[in-house]
Amino acid sequence: MSALDIGRGLLPLVALERGVELLVSSRNARRLRSRGGVEAGRGHYPVMVAFHAALLAACALEPWLLPAQGWPVPVVLAAAALVLAAQALRWWAVASLGERWSTRILVLPGAPPVVKGPYRWLRHPNYLAVAVEVLALPLAVGAWRTVLAASAGNALLLAVRIRAEERAMGVAWVEAFAGKPTLCPRSWFDKLTTSGLRGGSGSRSGIPGAGEEP
Secondary structure, three states, rough: OOOOHHHHHHHHHHHHHHHHHHHHHHHHHHHHHHHEEEEEEEHHHHHHHHHHHHHHHHHHHHHHOOOOOOOOHHHHHHHHHHHHHHHHHHHHHHHHHHOOOOEEEEOOOOOOOOOOOOHHHHOOOHHHHHHHHHHHHHHHOOOHHHHHHHHHHHHHHHHHHHHHHHOOOOOHHHHHHOOOOOOOOOHHHHOOOOHHHHOOOOOOHHHOOOOOOO
């Protein structure tokens, strides 16, 4: 078994994890709507779903159609470790939000912000997990072209997603997360999404991370 075989073995596991995420998200979304949850950012949601499906497809197809020769073993092992770390961070965020977590932006009026778990330090830890995974998963299978295209596409998608989500939150969320970085300290997303924080929805109290993507 080669190092790339280890990386390729992650693909079906990540696909399975995606399926579990969608099941949990669908259940939580139904419960949030039944409690009066308001959805925002519907326009970009189909694009987000298509992007992540395309990422998995590209990670499977590029190594087959355009195999990377002599792909470094340390890169594969480090990337595989980052993929696993991203899953751990994602599910830590999901567990912290509980039934408030969904892949859609669903705001529950009057709900207090969740500030436990990774939300003690970051506004969007789940999106950090997504960014790491989008970078690391293609590297683990030797798909360097996918790394470049997917990372650029994900940066644009997250810029839209985060601004939409933060605008949909509310005064309580803005106050609870003021001064906390978006993805990591000194992140360029902090500058990009500042207008989203300042342009909050006023009277609605939001759910931090309630709309975070898979």
